[in-house]
Amino acid sequence: MxxxxxxxxxxxxxxxxxxxxxxxxxxxxxxxxxxxxxxxxxxxxxxxTFVSFDQGIFNQVFWNSLHGRWFESSLSSTESIAVRQGEVAEVFYxxxxxxxxxxxxxxxxxxxxxxxxxxxxxxxxxxxxxxxxxxxxxxxxxxxxxxxxxxxxxxxxxxxxxxxxxxxxxxxxxxxxxxxxxxxxxxxxxxxxxxxxxxxxxxxxxxxxxxxxxxxxxxxxxxxxxxxxxxxxxxxxxxxxxxxxxxxxxxxxxxxxxxxxxxxxxxxxxxxxxxxxxxxxxxxxxxxxxxxxxxxxxxxxxxxxxxxxxxxxxxxxxxxxxxxxxxxxxxxxxxxxxxxxxxxxxxxxxxxxxxxxxxxxxxxxxxxxxxxxxxxxxxxxxxxxxxxxxxxxxxxxALSWAIPDSFQPWVYVSPPRQWQHSQAIRSLLAQVPDNASITATDHIVAHVSNRREVLRFPRIRLINDEGEDVRVEYAIADLWYLQQHEAAFADYRESLRRGIADVTRMSDRRYGIVGFNDGVVLLQLQAESDPAALAEWTAFRQEVEQQLEVRSEG
Structure with missing residues (x-):
C-alpha cells in the first residue's frame, strides 16, 4: 500500500x-x-555449510509456531547456556x-x-x-x-x-x-x-x-x-x-x-x-x-x-x-x-x-x-x-558443485557424486517415521526439523512435552563428508574423529545400527543391529581410523 x-x-x-x-x-x-x-x-x-544447523533451528521455530507453539525449539535449546552447563534440552524451550x-x-x-x-x-x-x-x-x-x-x-x-x-x-x-x-x-x-x-x-x-x-x-x-x-x-x-x-x-x-x-x-x-x-x-x-x-x-x-x-x-x-x-x-x-x-x-x-x-x-x-x-x-x-x-x-x-573446496590438497565432490550421496541420505531418512524423535548431524538437521523432537548429533536426551527425560528414537550421522574434507581442514578431521567415537559409543549401548549407506549411518533406540549394516559400518570405521592414523603420522 x-x-x-x-x-x-x-x-x-x-x-x-x-x-x-x-x-x-x-x-x-x-x-x-x-x-x-x-x-x-x-x-x-x-x-x-557454516551454521547449517541454523536452518534447522529457524525451520523448527516456524513449524512449532505454525502449530501454536510460539518460538519453541528443541534445536535452539541445545545451544542454550543451561544445556551447555549440563542440563537436558527441552522441546518447549x-x-x-x-x-x-x-x-x-x-x-x-x-x-x-x-x-x-x-x-x-x-x-x-x-x-x-x-x-x-x-x-x-x-x-x-x-x-x-x-x-x-x-x-x-x-x-x-x-x-x-x-x-x-x-x-x-x-x-x-x-x-x-x-x-x-x-x-x-x-x-x-x-x-x-x-x-x-x-x-x-x-x-x-x-x-x-x-x-x-x-x-x-x-x-x-x-x-x-x-x-x-x-x-x-x-x-x-x-x-x-x-x-x-x-x-x-x-x-x-x-x-x-x-x-x-x-x-x-x-x-x-x-x-x-x-x-x-x-x-x-x-x-x-x-x-x-x-x-x-x-x-x-x-x-x-x-x-x-x-x-x-x-x-x-x-x-x-x-x-x-x-x-x-x-x-x-x-x-x-x-x-x-x-x-x-x-x-x-x-x-x-x-x-x-x-x-x-x-x-x-x-x-x-x-x-x-x-x-x-x-x-x-x-x-x-x-x-x-x-x-x-x-x-x-x-x-x-553455494558453488562447490563447480569450485573445489580446496586446491592443495585437492578436495572436490562432483555433482553426480554429490547427487549419489544425497540419495544415500534420503534412503536412510525414508526409514524414519515422520513424527519420530531424531538427532542428526548439522547438514541433515534441517531436513528433519519439521517435527517436535529434534536434536543436534550427538545429543540424544531431551525433556518431552510430558516433562520426561527421554532418549531420541533415531540417530543419523553423515561421516562421509567429513572423510572427504579432513585432508584439507583440521576441524573436519577432529569432527570425523569425534563422530566415529560417538557412533561407536551409541552402538555399544542402547542403539542398534539399522542402516548404513555411503558413509551415512542410521541408529535406532533399543533395536538389534542389522548384520549387513553393522559389517559395512565396521569396515568404514576401520578405513577411517587407518586414514586418520596415517594423517597423524604424516
Missing amino acids: FLQNVLKQSALKPALKEPELRWVIKVAVLFWVICCGLALYRFYNFFP HRLGQHFTPALMLWLPFYALFPSPAGLSILQVTLVTAAGFVLYALARHYHPPRLSAWITVSYFAAIAVISPTLANFHDICQIPLYIFALLLALEKRKWGWVGLFAILTLVVREDSGVVLFGIGFYFLISRRFPWLGLGLCGLSLGYMLALTNLIMPLFSDDVSQRFMIEEFGHFVEGEEASTLDVIWGILTNPVQLLVSIFTPFGKTVRYLLGQWVPLAFIPMISGSAWALVCFPLLKILIRQQDFVALSLHLRYALTLVPALFYGTILWWAAHPHRFDRPFRRIWTICLILSLFFTVTANPNR
Whole structure:
C-alpha cells in the first residue's frame, strides 16, 4: 500500500517507462533466479555449510509456531547456556531467550504455504530482492534513472548482499527491506510509515536497534531531522536495554551468561554480564576499545574494502555514510575475536548495507557532476571485482558443485557424486517415521526439523512435552563428508574423529545400527543391529581410523 502510494505520488511513476528501470528489473530477476537456484541446489543435495544447523533451528521455530507453539525449539535449546552447563534440552524451550525475533511471524503465512527449510531460503532471497526495488525508489527521490539504476545494480552485485543471501536462512535478511522502506517513507514525509518500519526494524532481533540508532545519529548530527534523530536514538537504545535486561531474561539466561560474555567478554569481568555492564565496560576501557576496533588490522581493512568496492569506494569518502554506519560497524568490530563478525559472507555483513547505500545516495546528491563517463568505467571495474571476489570465495559453498573446496590438497565432490550421496541420505531418512524423535548431524538437521523432537548429533536426551527425560528414537550421522574434507581442514578431521567415537559409543549401548549407506549411518533406540549394516559400518570405521592414523603420522 505504501509503495503503491509512493508510485502514484513520486517521480518513480514516469520512471516505470524508463529503460533504466527495465534494466534494474532484469538484474533483480536474474539475482532472484540464480540465488534461489543455488540455495535450493545446495539444500536438496545436502551440502554442509557454516551454521547449517541454523536452518534447522529457524525451520523448527516456524513449524512449532505454525502449530501454536510460539518460538519453541528443541534445536535452539541445545545451544542454550543451561544445556551447555549440563542440563537436558527441552522441546518447549522458547528461542526468545536467545534471540528476540517477533518479526519472523510476519512471514508465517508464507511458511504455511511452503512449510519447509527450502521455503525459508526462497523467502530470504525474495526479501533481499524486494529491498533492491525499494532502494531504487529511494535513489530516484534524489537522482535521475541512470544513476539510480547504477546504485541499485551495485546492491545486487555487492559481496555483502549476495553472500549472506546464499547463506542459511537468518532473521537479518529483513533489515535492508525495513530500513530502505523507512528512509523512503521519511523522504516522502510519511511519518506513520516511518514509525511502522522503525518498529519492524526493532523487532527483527534484539540487536537490530543498533542499525536504527545509527540512522537516528545521522539525522541528529546532520540536523536534517534532529528531533526525529533524537527520538530514534532514544527509542532504539531504550528498547534494546529494556528487552535484554527485563524481557529476554524471562525466557532464559542466555543473553547475560552466554552472548554478552562470548561477544564482549573482554570488556567485563566475571562469567555473567548485562548489556549495561558491557556498555559501561566499553566506556571505561578506551584502550581496549581502540585495540578491538583496529585488530586484526588486515582483516578489518579487507572487510571494509569488500563493503565499499561495489559502490566504487564512495562510502569511504562520504561523511553521511560514516555517520550512518558508525554504530553498527562498531558493534561488529569490537566483538571478541569473532571471525564470524568480520566475514562478508555471513549475515552480520548485511546490517551495514542500508547505511552504506543511503550514504552513497546522499553523496551523489551533493556531487552529481562526478557521474561522468570516466567514473562509470571505474565503477564498472569495481562491480566486476565485486562479482569476481564473490564467486571465487565460493560463498557458503553455494558453488562447490563447480569450485573445489580446496586446491592443495585437492578436495572436490562432483555433482553426480554429490547427487549419489544425497540419495544415500534420503534412503536412510525414508526409514524414519515422520513424527519420530531424531538427532542428526548439522547438514541433515534441517531436513528433519519439521517435527517436535529434534536434536543436534550427538545429543540424544531431551525433556518431552510430558516433562520426561527421554532418549531420541533415531540417530543419523553423515561421516562421509567429513572423510572427504579432513585432508584439507583440521576441524573436519577432529569432527570425523569425534563422530566415529560417538557412533561407536551409541552402538555399544542402547542403539542398534539399522542402516548404513555411503558413509551415512542410521541408529535406532533399543533395536538389534542389522548384520549387513553393522559389517559395512565396521569396515568404514576401520578405513577411517587407518586414514586418520596415517594423517597423524604424516
